[in-house]
Amino acid sequence: MSTLRRPGRSEPGPRKAQRRGPDPSPQGGTDWDQRYRQGAHKWRQPDPFLLAAYREFIAPGRSRPRRALDVAGGVGRHALWLARRGWQVTLADASKVGLAEARRRALKASVKLELIQRDLRRSMLPRGRYDLVLVFFFLERRLFPALARALKPGGILLYKTYTRPQLKLGTTGPRDPRFLLKKGELRRAFPSLQVLSYRELVGEKAVAELVARKV
Numbered sequence: 001m002s003t004l005r006r007p008g009r010s011e012p013g014p015r016k017a018q019r020r021g022p023d024p025s026p027q028g029g030t031d032w033d034q035r036y037r038q039g040a041h042k043w044r045q046p047d048p049f050l051l052a053a054y055r056e057f058i059a060p061g062r063s064r065p066r067r068a069l070d071v072a073g074g075v076g077r078h079a080l081w082l083a084r085r086g087w088q089v090t091l092a093d094a095s096k097v098g099l100a101e102a103r104r105r106a107l108k109a110s111v112k113l114e115l116i117q118r119d120l121r122r123s124m125l126p127r128g129r130y131d132l133v134l135v136f137f138f139l140e141r142r143l144f145p146a147l148a149r150a151l152k153p154g155g156i157l158l159y160k161t162y163t164r165p166q167l168k169l170g171t172t173g174p175r176d177p178r179f180l181l182k183k184g185e186l187r188r189a190f191p192s193l194q195v196l197s198y199r200e201l202v203g204e205k206a207v208a209e210l211v212a213r214k215v
């Protein structure tokens, strides 16, 4: 059964979002279906930030495999990496095509993933359910409070996405500044969480990386 709910009548925040009419976001589902069909973004290797943060902040305290949510997880490179290490992973994404590829990869790797097709601008995340929440290269600010609430006490949020200087660097990443983080924005985005590590980098990509814990 799906662990992510669509908003109900008593949940006013996301319903407001539903009434806005056409959404200006270039991030949504069908556009991504198209991109995945064209072979774009079918990344296989986990992002180095996941590997480093896992080593430093997650593996040391871990006594048994636990529950993780990969938000807008695409074709599943991070979900699969965690599932291979015994994590029970839910991958939520709007793209049917991306999820189909994640399913194919999971079958091939003989690991189980819970795959949920959702537009995350319009979905409720369960509260207090996850030991680890990942967000890589996806920015939906309205989801920030729900990401923090979805963590169990002691749970960790890993968040990495593009920042404004990416515009000057080249062709990858969103071209619309609304979908790029401002300076210091990600560090301030989760006031209820304890920041364990934060940095902004400009290299091949311009990104911010956050590790934060629910105390």
Ligand SMILES: C[S@@+](CC[C@H](N)C(=O)[O-])C[C@H]1O[C@@H](n2cnc3c(N)ncnc32)[C@H](O)[C@@H]1O
Binding pocket: 027, 028, 029, 032, 033, 041, 043, 071, 072, 073, 074, 075, 076, 077, 078, 092, 093, 094, 095, 098, 118, 119, 120, 121, 135, 136, 137, 138
């Ligand atoms: C750049 S890809 C990143 C995929 C994955 N996080 C990774 O790093 O490999 C962005 C992902 O966000 C998903 N996405 C975009 N808008 C979405 C929305 N409104 N709800 C859910 N997923 C969305 C796309 O389908 C796509 O898989």
